[in-house]
Structures are given as C-alpha cells and as structure tokens.
Amino acid sequence: MKKFISIILILAITLTGIFFTTKLLEPKYMTGILEGAMIGEYYDDPTDHDVVFIGDCELYENISPVYLWENYGINSYIRGSAQQLIWQSYYLAEETIKREHPDMIVFNVLSMKYNEPQNEAYNRMTIDGMKWSKSKVGSINASMTEDEHFIEYLFPILRYHSRWSDLNSDDFKYLLHRDKVSFNGYYMRVDVKEATDVPEGRPLADYQFGDNAYYYLDKLTKLCKDNDVKLVLVKAPTLYPYWYEEWDKQMVDYAKENNLTYINFLEAQDEMGLDWTKDTYDGGLHLNLAGAEKLSKYFGDILSKDMKVPDRRGDAALEKYWKTVEARYEAEIDRQNTNLERYGNVHGEDED
Amino acid sequence: MLFTSYEFLLFLLVVFIMYYLLPGRAQWSFLLLASYAFYFMCDPRYLIFIMVTTVTTFFAAKKISDKKESFDAWFKEHKKEYEKEERKALKAKEHAAEKKIFLACLLLNLGILAVTKYTNFTIANINGIMASFGRPDGFSFVDLIIPMGISFYTFQSMGYLIDVFNGKFKAQDNLFKFALFVSFFPQLVQGPISRYADLSQTLYEEHKFDWRTVSFGLERILWGFFKKLVIADRILVAVQAIIADPDTYNGFYAFAGAMFYALELYADFTGGIDITIGVAETMGIKVTENFIRPYFSKNIKEYWNRWHITMGTWFTDYIFYPISASQFMMKLSKKSRARLGNNLGKRVPVYLSSFIVWFTTGIWHGASWNFIVWGLGNFVVIMISQELEPFYRWFHSKVHVDGTFGWRLFQVIRTVLIMSSLRMFDCYRDVPLTFKMFGSIFTDSSLAQLTPAAFTGMGITGFDYAVVFVGMLILITVSLIGRSGSVRGKIATCAEPVRFIIWYGLFMATLIFGAYGIGYSASQFIYNQF
Numbered sequence: 001m002k003k004f005i006s007i008i009l010i011l012a013i014t015l016t017g018i019f020f021t022t023k024l025l026e027p028k029y030m031t032g033i034l035e036g037a038m039i040g041e042y043y044d045d046p047t048d049h050d051v052v053f054i055g056d057c058e059l060y061e062n063i064s065p066v067y068l069w070e071n072y073g074i075n076s077y078i079r080g081s082a083q084q085l086i087w088q089s090y091y092l093a094e095e096t097i098k099r100e101h102p103d104m105i106v107f108n109v110l111s112m113k114y115n116e117p118q119n120e121a122y123n124r125m126t127i128d129g130m131k132w133s134k135s136k137v138g139s140i141n142a143s144m145t146e147d148e149h150f151i152e153y154l155f156p157i158l159r160y161h162s163r164w165s166d167l168n169s170d171d172f173k174y175l176l177h178r179d180k181v182s183f184n185g186y187y188m189r190v191d192v193k194e195a196t197d198v199p200e201g202r203p204l205a206d207y208q209f210g211d212n213a214y215y216y217l218d219k220l221t222k223l224c225k226d227n228d229v230k231l232v233l234v235k236a237p238t239l240y241p242y243w244y245e246e247w248d249k250q251m252v253d254y255a256k257e258n259n260l261t262y263i264n265f266l267e268a269q270d271e272m273g274l275d276w277t278k279d280t281y282d283g284g285l286h287l288n289l290a291g292a293e294k295l296s297k298y299f300g301d302i303l304s305k306d307m308k309v310p311d312r313r314g315d316a317a318l319e320k321y322w323k324t325v326e327a328r329y330e331a332e333i334d335r336q337n338t339n340l341e342r343y344g345n346v347h348g349e350d351e352d
Numbered sequence: 353m354l355f356t357s358y359e360f361l362l363f364l365l366v367v368f369i370m371y372y373l374l375p376g377r378a379q380w381s382f383l384l385l386a387s388y389a390f391y392f393m394c395d396p397r398y399l400i401f402i403m404v405t406t407v408t409t410f411f412a413a414k415k416i417s418d419k420k421e422s423f424d425a426w427f428k429e430h431k432k433e434y435e436k437e438e439r440k441a442l443k444a445k446e447h448a449a450e451k452k453i454f455l456a457c458l459l460l461n462l463g464i465l466a467v468t469k470y471t472n473f474t475i476a477n478i479n480g481i482m483a484s485f486g487r488p489d490g491f492s493f494v495d496l497i498i499p500m501g502i503s504f505y506t507f508q509s510m511g512y513l514i515d516v517f518n519g520k521f522k523a524q525d526n527l528f529k530f531a532l533f534v535s536f537f538p539q540l541v542q543g544p545i546s547r548y549a550d551l552s553q554t555l556y557e558e559h560k561f562d563w564r565t566v567s568f569g570l571e572r573i574l575w576g577f578f579k580k581l582v583i584a585d586r587i588l589v590a591v592q593a594i595i596a597d598p599d600t601y602n603g604f605y606a607f608a609g610a611m612f613y614a615l616e617l618y619a620d621f622t623g624g625i626d627i628t629i630g631v632a633e634t635m636g637i638k639v640t641e642n643f644i645r646p647y648f649s650k651n652i653k654e655y656w657n658r659w660h661i662t663m664g665t666w667f668t669d670y671i672f673y674p675i676s677a678s679q680f681m682m683k684l685s686k687k688s689r690a691r692l693g694n695n696l697g698k699r700v701p702v703y704l705s706s707f708i709v710w711f712t713t714g715i716w717h718g719a720s721w722n723f724i725v726w727g728l729g730n731f732v733v734i735m736i737s738q739e740l741e742p743f744y745r746w747f748h749s750k751v752h753v754d755g756t757f758g759w760r761l762f763q764v765i766r767t768v769l770i771m772s773s774l775r776m777f778d779c780y781r782d783v784p785l786t787f788k789m790f791g792s793i794f795t796d797s798s799l800a801q802l803t804p805a806a807f808t809g810m811g812i813t814g815f816d817y818a819v820v821f822v823g824m825l826i827l828i829t830v831s832l833i834g835r836s837g838s839v840r841g842k843i844a845t846c847a848e849p850v851r852f853i854i855w856y857g858l859f860m861a862t863l864i865f866g867a868y869g870i871g872y873s874a875s876q877f878i879y880n881q882f
Contacts, residue, residue, distance in 0.1 A: 010852055017860065025864070120870055147870055151358050161864045162871055165815035 020175070022157040025164065028174040029125070034181040035060075035082040039092075040129030041182055042079055046321055047100035050309050051076040053185065054093050055108030056084040058236030061286040065184035066329045067296040069322050072304040073311030078185025081126040083118060086111045086216040088126045091139035093220055095130065097227045104230040104309065107220065109251050109262075110241065115210025117145045127153065142216075183329045188289055190336040191346050195276035195284030201242030209250055221258050230261075230307070237265035237274060237295060239284035263302070265295060272298035289333065353393050355627050356580060356868060363390065364631060371635050376558025383555075383635070384528055387537035391500075394541070398499040401468070402535055405461050409509040410523075410530045412457035413516040416450045417523030454517045458510060465506045468498050473719035501541035503716055505534050507666055512548045514670050521549055529556055538631040542624050544642040544662035551639065559636030564844075569634030571840050574858055575830075576626030581866030583823040584620035586816050587612050588867075593810035595779045598789055603796030605806070606776070606789040613779055614772040615824060618647065621660070645831045650763040652733050652770060663716075667709050676705045707731055717778075722786065726777035733770055819865045 029036030038060065051074055053059045060080025068074040079092045093105055117123070123143045130136040140153045152159040163171075181187075224231035233255055235243055248264055255262035265272070272294045276284055279291030287295060303309040312318055336346040353360050367386045374382050391398050423446045431439055472493045479490025512533070516523045524530040532555060533548055594601040594609035601609060625642045632639040646659035656664050675681060681701040689697030707728070714727020753759040773790060780786040808814055833839050843851055 006848060013852075014856060017856070018863075021860065021864065149358050152869060157863060158869055161866065161869065164864050165813065 018155075018157060022155070022160070023175050024167070024171055025160040026128075026156055027160065027163065028170050028178065030170050030174050030179055030181065033082075033125075034187065036125040037129065037178055037181045038185060038187070039079065039081050039126055040178065041180060042077060042129075042185065043131060044180075045077065045184065046317070049075050049077045049100060049102045050312070051104045051106060051303060052093075052096050052100075052102040053078040053080065053106045053108075054084075054089045054096070055080055055106075056111055057082055057187075057286055058108045058110050058238055059106070059234075060182070060185055061187050061189070062236045062238065062292050062295050063299065064186050064188075064289070064292045064296045066186065066322070066325055067293045068300050068303070069313075070326065071297065072300040072309070073313035074300065074303055074309050075312050075318055075322075076184065078182075080185050080187075081122075081129075083114075083122040084111060084126050085114050085118065085122075085143060086213050086220070087142035088123075088139050090216045090220045090223070091135040091142070092126075092130070094138070094223055095133055095135035097223065097229055098133075098135070101227065102229060104232060104303075104307070105220075105224055106232045106234055109233050109235050110243070112209045112213045112217065112251070113241070113247065115212045117143050120145050120148055123148070124159070128156065180328060183325055183332070186292070188292075188329070188332055188336070189281040189286070189346060190289045190333055191281045191340055192278055192288060192290075193281055193283050194278070195239055195280050198239045198276075198284055199242075201240075201244055204244070207244055207246035207250075209247070217254065221260065232307075233260055233262040234299075235262075235264040235266060236287075237269050237272070238280075238286060239276065261307075263299075265298070268298060353390060355624060356577070356585075359393070363393070368634060371559075372561045376560070379558060379635075380529065380532055380556045383536065384532040387532060387535040387540065390537040391535060391540060394500050395497070397497050401464065401497075401499040401502060402505060403531075404464065405506060405509050406531045406534045407527070408457050408460055409513050409534070410527050412453050413513050413523040413530075414525070415453050416513075417516050419446070419450055419453075420519060421522070450517060454513065457513055461506055461510060465502055468496050468502060470715070470719045471496055501543075504543045504545055505540060507545050507663075507716075509534050511545065511666055511670060515548060524548070524552070532556075536632075536637075538628040539639055542621075542628070543660075544625060544628070544640050545666050546640055546662065551637075554636060554638045557636070562636065565636055566634050568840050568844075569630045569632070571843075571855060572626050572630030572633060574630075574855065574862065576623040576628075576630060577866070578823070578858055578862045579619040579623030579626065579827070581862055581868050583820055583827065584616045584623060585867035585872065586812065586823075586865075587616045587619075587820050589812045589816075590807070590810040591616050591779070598780065598785060601810075602789060602792035603798060604793070604801040607793045607797065608807075609779065610772040610776050610793075613775055614647075614768065615820070617775065617778070619823075619827070645834060647768055648764055648831065648835075649767045650760070651737055651767060652730065653737065655767050655771060656730070656734075663713070667713055671712060672705050672709045675708055676701060681705065703735060706735065710734075721783050722777040722780070725783050725786075726774055729774045729777065733774070823865075 027036060035057075051068075053063060053065075053076065057080065060078045063078060065074075065076040065078060068076050079096060081088070084092075089107060089111060093107075096102065096105070123145070127136065127139050127143060130139065140150055144150070149158075221231060223229075233251060235248070235251070243264075243266060251262050251264075254260070274287075274291060274294055279287055279294060281288040304311065339346050339348045342348075353363065363386075367383075370386075371379055371382060388399065391402060427439075427442065434442065475491045475493055482488075482490050512530075515521060524533070533546075533551060536546075536551070536555065539546060591609060591612045594605055594612070598606075622643050629639045629641070640662055642661050644658040644661070646655050649655035649658055681704070684704070685698065685701040687697075688700035691697065692700065710727040710731035711724060712727075713730070714724040717723040717726070748754045776790055777783070777786050780789055804814065807817070830839055833842065843854055846854070
C-alpha cells in the first residue's frame with residue numbers, strides 16, 4: 001500500500017510539474033503579437049452564432065462583429081488567425097459546425113494561393129489555441145512543416161522549452177488564464193498609415209491554384225452542404241497581397257460550379273467608400289477600425305437584406321453578452337486613441 | 353535515426369515493451385530484428401554492407417574454428433605417430449590453411465572499409481601529387497555510401513575473427529546470433545567496440561523484467577541525454593562559430609574554441625555511450641564501459657587508458673602486440689640493438705609499432721590528414737613523455753611535490769590542455785590552418801578579445817553560457833563522486849524523496865535546457881561519423 005501511494009504521489013508530482021512548466025513556457029500572446037491568442041478565445045463565448053467567419057487576417061482585421069451586432073443584430077464570430085491556411089480553415093469549420101452549427105460560414109479565399117504547409121510559427125498560432133479534437137489532429141497533420149513533429153503539439157513543452165530565457169512577468173501573470181485580446185475575433189487598430197504607391201502584382205509563372213488547396217476547398221464545400229450550412233466565399237478589399245484576375249476568375253468559376261456565393265470586395269471599394277488615405281493602418285495590407293466598419297456596413301447590408309441573416313437584438317442573453325463586448329470595444333478605442341495622442345502609437349509607452 | 357530524435361525514443365519504447373512481453377528464448381531474435389530495423393531506418397542501403405561483413409566473418413570464423421577443432425582432435429589422436437619436426441610441420445600447415453581463410457576475410461572487410469571511407473581521400477592525395485607535377489586535371493571524386501558506424505562494426509567483427517583465429521574461443525555456431533553481435537543497435541553507430549567474449553555473456557541470455565536493472569538503465573539514458581542536449585549541443589554553436597571564421601576568431605578565441613570543443617566532445621561522446629549502455633542495461637545486457645573520467649588523467653598515456661577504452665584496447669591487442677611480436681620486429685629489434693646499443697635499440701621496434709598504431713588510430717577517425725596528424729601528434733607526445741621519464745624522476749627526487757593536490761591539479765590541467773590542443777586538428781579544415789590557429793593563441797591573443805559581447809556574438813547567449821557552466825559543474829561533481837564507486841549505486845541508497853528530486857530535477861533540466869527541437873538543428877553525435 002505504501003509503495004502504491006508513493007507511486008501515485010511520484011506520478012502526481014511529475015505530471016503537475018510538467019503541466020505547470022508547460023503553462024509557464026507557452027507563449028501567452030497577451031502583448032505584441034496578439035493573434036496567437038485569438039483561436040483559443042472562441043471557446044469562452046456563447047456558441048449560437050448565426051455567422052462564423054473563418055480565415056486569415058483579411059477577415060479578423062477587416063470585419064467588426066460588434067458593428068454587425070450593433071447595426072444589424074447579427075450574432076457573429078471570426079475564427080481567424082495569421083496566415084491561416086485553407087486546411088486549417090477547413091478543420092476550424094469542421095470543429096465549429098460540430099460545436100455550434102452556425103447558419104453561415106464566410107471563408108476568405110486569399111489562402112487558396114498556398115498549396116503546402118508554410119511556417120511553423122503561424123501554424124502554432126492557429127493550432128495551439130484549438131481544443132483537442134479530431135479536427136485539431138487533422139489540422140496538425142495537414143499543416144506540419146518538415147521540421148515539425150506531432151509530439152511537439154501533444155506536449156508543447158517540447159516546442160517551447162527554449163523560452164526559459166525569454167520569460168517575463170506576463171508568463172507568470174497569465175499562467176492559468178488569458179485576457180481577451182479580440183472582439184469576437186476582431187483585431188482592432190485605430191491608427192492610420194495611408195496606402196501610397198500600391199504596386200501591381202508581379203507576373204506569376206502559373207496562376208492555377210494548387211490541387212491541395214482545391215482539395216480542401218472541395219472538402220469545405222461538402223462539409224457545409226452535408227451539414228446544411230451556407231458557405232459564402234469572400235475576398236477582402238485589401239490592396240495586397242495582390243489578388244490576380246486569374247485567381248479571381250477561378251473563384252468565380254468555382255462558386256458558379258458549386259452554387260456558392262462569392263463576393264470580391266475589391267470590386268466594391270468605391271461603393272463602400274473605402275479611402276486608402278484613411279482606412280488602413282499599414283499602407284493597404286489591412287483595414288483600420290474606420291475601414292473595417294465600412295466593410296462591415298457593406299457586408300452587413302448583404303447579410304441582412306440579401307441573405308436574410310436574422311436580427312437577434314432583443315434576445316436578453318445575447319444583449320447581455322454583447323454589452324460586455326461593446327464596453328471592451330469602446331474602451332479599446334479610447335485606449336488606442338489616447339496612446340496615439342500621447343505616444344504616437346496605439347500600443348503605448350512600453351511597446352513598439 | 354539520431355539517438356536524440358523522437359523517432360528513436362518511440363522505437364526504443366516499442367522495442368523495450370516487446371522485449372519483455374516476448375518469451376525469454378525469443379528475446380535475442382527480436383533484438384536482431386530490431387537492430388536490422390534500426391539500421392534499415394537509418395538507410396536501407398547500409399544493410400547490404402553489414403550483411404556482407406556479418407556473413408563473411410561468420411563463415412570464415414566458423415571454418416577456422418571447425419578446422420582448428422577437427423585438427424586438434426585428429427592431432428591429439430595421431431600425434432604420437434609423428435616426430436617432433438613432423439608435428440611442427442603439420443601444425444604450421446594447418447595454421448597456414450587457417451591463415452588463408454583469415455586473411456581473405458580480413459582483407460575483404462578492411463577492403464570494404466577502406467574503399468568506402470578512404471577512396472576519395474586517396475584520390476584527393478593523388479590529385480594533389482599530380483598537380484604538383486603540373487597535371488592539374490586529376491581524377492574525379494566518386495560518390496560512395498559510407499554506412500553509419502562501419503568503422504565500429506568492422507572493427508568489432510575483425511576483433512572476433514582475430515580472436516577465433518588465435519584460438520581464444522570457439523566460433524559462434526548460429527549465424528543469427530553472430531549477426532546480433534555485429535548489429536546490436538544501441539552500439540551499432542558509435543560503439544563501444546565490444547569484444548565477443550564480453551558481450552555474448554549477456555546478449556543471448558533470457559532476461560526477466562527487473563525494476564532495479566531497468567531503472568538503472570533509464571537513469572543512465574537520462575544522464576546521457578543531459579550531457580548531449582544540455583551541454584554538448586548548446587556549446588556546439590559557439591564551437592562552430594569559432595571554427596567557421598578563423599580570421600575573426602583567432603588568438604584567445606582559438607584557445608576558447610579548443611576548450612569548448614573539449615567539453616563538447618566529452619559531453620557528446622560520453623553522453624552517447626551513456627545512452628548506449630543505458631539502453632542495453634534496460635534489457636539486461638551489459639556493454640563494456642568506454643570511459644573512466646578521462647579528464648582526471650595525470651598524463652596522456654593514462655588518458656588513453658581512460659578515453660574510448662574499447663578502441664584503445666582494440667588497437668593495442670590487435671595491432672600493437674601483433675606488430676611488436678612479429679618476426680620483422682624481432683629482427684629489427686636485434687639489428688637496432690646491435691647498431692644503437694641495448695638501451696636505444698630496444699626502443700626502435702616499440703616506437704615503430706606505436707607509430708603504426710597511432711597512424712591507424714588517426715586514419716580510423718577520419719579520411720583526412722587532420723586526423724593522421726592528430727594521431728601522430730598523440731604518438732609524439734607519448735614518446736616525449738616516455739623519454740622524459742628520467743627527468744621527471746630526477747625532478748621529483750629534488751622537488752617533493754609528487755602526490756600533492758597542487759601537483760595533481762597541474763597534471764590534470766596539463767593533460768586537458770595537451771589533449772585539447774591536439775584536438776584542434778578535429779576542428780579546422782586543414783593541417784596548416786590548425787597549426788596557424790594554434791600559433792595564433794600565442795601570437796594574437798589579447799585582452800581586448802575578452803569582452804562579453806564577443807562571446808555572445810557567437811550565436812549563443814549569456815544564458816547559454818550559464819547553462820553550460822552549471823552543466824559542467826554537475827559533470828565534474830558527478831565525476832568526483834564516481835571516483836569512490838557507482839554514482840547510481842550511491843543514489844540508490846538515498847531516501848526515496850531524495851532520489852526522486854535528483855532524477856526528476858535531471859529530467860526537467862534536460863527537458864527545459866536541452867538544445868533540441870525547432871530552432872536548434874538536430875546534431876548528430878560526433879562519433880556517429882566514424
């Protein structure tokens with residue numbers, strides 16, 4: 001009996017030690033690169049969204065769910081992450097449908113240009129935050145670059161052990177919890193850096209999207225059809241990465257063949273009133289808050305009027321939830337504006 | 353498959369579980385299967401080479417052994433029928449017949465080793481000679497496979513063949529058992545170079561799961577990983593930076609590089625051997641120790657008795673002694689004594705044999721002049737040290753420091769410095785550059801080089817140096833404790849919580865401070881390439 005207790009005790013201490021060490025060494029993404037924390041935030045929120053946006057920065061920096069709620073009563077969430085690849089979007093969609101079954105999934109098609117795993121750091125920012133499920137396993141297997149190993153996702157300490165020399169107060173502060181960094185998946189920036197000298201895209205040897213990208217787009221289409229979820233393909237109106245006509249045509253054709261809606265917002269820039277001297281914070285790569293709200297208004301009209309996404313204002317539980325998000329949203333606008341005035345950047349004194 | 357890869361750990365886990373689940377009589381067969389699977393996973397083409405060595409050595413040794421046995425039986429029965437001279441002639445005839453088989457097998461296998469490892473080195477030298485005679489268009493280099501660990505398994509097999517030829521033991525009757533001896537996976541790629549008489553005692557036995565044996569093995573594996581990942585692979589970056597840029601990193605940096613390399617090589621090689629011995633131990637198999645605290649040696653001779661012991665004894669037993677005792681050396685000894693006097697003359701054959709041993713030791717380590725000069729450097733140092741023996745005796749009769757801590761410390765530091773200097777040949781791209789960098793230690797060192805910024809500019813940070821320093825202190829402490837008996841044995845006598853803290857601490861230290869995974873290039877064990 002004594003031996004048994006000591007074995008249990010040894011196991012408990014060992015596993016607890018590894019657990020806390022892992023938690024300590026994992027990147028927290030609470031300052032600087034916030035994008036790594038966004039996928040994980042999703043699980044804390046109510047789950048009956050009507051619209052879920054899935055894709056890369058062209059969604060999570062360009063559309064404001066708060067605006068959609070305030071002006072159209074659309075209950076939405078962005079499951080976005082930096083350089084989210086299409087297979088990652090597929091597995092996020094699979095998990096989302098299993099978890100909450102939204103009426104509509106909106107997918108940004110820029111990631112069609114990637115046919116192979118790209119970058120370990122971006123993989124991590126998308127995958128680490130996912131809860132363990134068949135979808136996460138699928139996403140890991142589809143995303144791993146040559147240097148990556150599945151076991152490093154299973155035991156993150158094997159990946160992040162080298163952070164011991166970079167630990168800071170945030171690592172201790174956020175050992176077991178995280179603050180919210182997004183507003184239902186939206187990454188806010190209020191500053192302005194106008195887009196000047198936007199270059200034309202350089203000619204490519206081959207404009208055809210890759211087989212692997214199409215394979216996952218087909219899977220996404222089938223997944224949505226099988227589960228009676230409307231899939232909408234969009235291309236955000238940002239100026240670069242350059243969106244080629246040849247790429248656009250492929251998406252138009254694909255949407256037609258599969259009876260899907262495809263909206264290229266680049267073609268509606270004037271209609272939505274985008275002003276590239278005011279509506280971007282990084283010279284045309286992403287929209288700032290003003291730009292994101294213009295796009296949200298334009299798309300909100302389509303979602304609400306054309307696609308009949310219901311107005312859920314009046315739902316007490318949702319009203320209560322969105323009130324807290326709105327409060328944070330307004331506070332963040334104030335914080336960033338104050339920092340802009342005081343320090344000339346949105347981050348404040350201590351950050352670049 | 354690197355010992356430090358996840359694939360190896362998974363492989364090990366599967367082998368370990370299967371090994372103890374299988375009936376005892378099937379264990380060795382399973383190990384053979386696992387060993388071949390391991391080598392196959394390294395590169396399927398390697399299998400052809402190891403199979404050729406295994407099969408040829410097995411049948412040659414068996415033939416020799418059978419011949420020996422039947423001759424001995426026949427001779428015992430019939431020796432009375434022959435005169436002394438006739439008996440001698442019969443024995444000589446038998447020996448000559450065995451020798452033919454022995455030499456054929458030896459030459460074939462050493463030939464494979466020579467062709468795979470030394471063809472391009474030979475071509476480079478021929479091209480160099482041709483170029484010096486105004487013929488710059490030399491031979492093209494050939495793209496040959498060099499099977500991982502070929503030097504180790506060839507030497508191990510040839511040691512077996514020589515022992516059988518010398519009648520030390522009867523040849524193994526079972527081809528598959530012999531194949532396991534040659535290919536036993538933990539020691540296949542970096543040794544130790546086991547002797548059949550030692551390894552076979554536990555290799556084919558049935559082993560029941562014994563917690564103490566298994567835990568001792570696991571502890572040894574963990575200690576090996578600590579040395580390799582926390583110390584060797586962390587300081588490796590600085591070593592590589594210094595070697596890669598000799599124009600910048602000369603003078604004191606070259607000295608620091610030599611010291612860092614000494615630490616890296618020790619932690620790397622002994623770490624690898626710890627893993628090897630530990631893996632074997634978890635399965636109840638005893639593999640010969642290869643190191644006995646070599647950096648505590650008082651002189652180079654002692655150092656070589658404590659560093660890569662199985663290689664040293666192999667060269668001594670299979671090259672030095674046979675050459676020293678050869679008819680040629682006997683004649684040489686006679687002649688040199690006659691011409692140079694007894695005192696000097698008797699040294700000629702010994703020194704010549706040593707020269708050959710160190711030349712082969714050098715070239716065994718690698719197909720380059722760097723290794724040959726390194727080997728001969730060792731020869732020169734050992735010879736000088738022997739020649740200075742009378743001087744040391746005189747010195748100690750006048751100055752009574754022998755046995756004092758200070759003198760002992762001086763001896764240890766001297767050994768480390770000499771060995772580290774010689775090892776600079778391992779590092780730099782050619783012999784002239786090595787001499788130049790060694791010379792720069794004395795001509796270009798300056799205090800201005802001793803800035804923290806310069807050392808953190810080598811790709812490792814102050815934190816890395818701190819980890820390496822603490823790791824080195826742990827190494828020294830463990831070595832000091834080990835002088836009075838098995839460290840693991842001592843830890844085993846501690847109270848359970850103390851034992852747990854020690855091993856858990858080591859595990860977590862390796863897990864956190866180990867240089868592995870993304871951001872670190874997976875580094876092969878240095879001795880894998882030999």
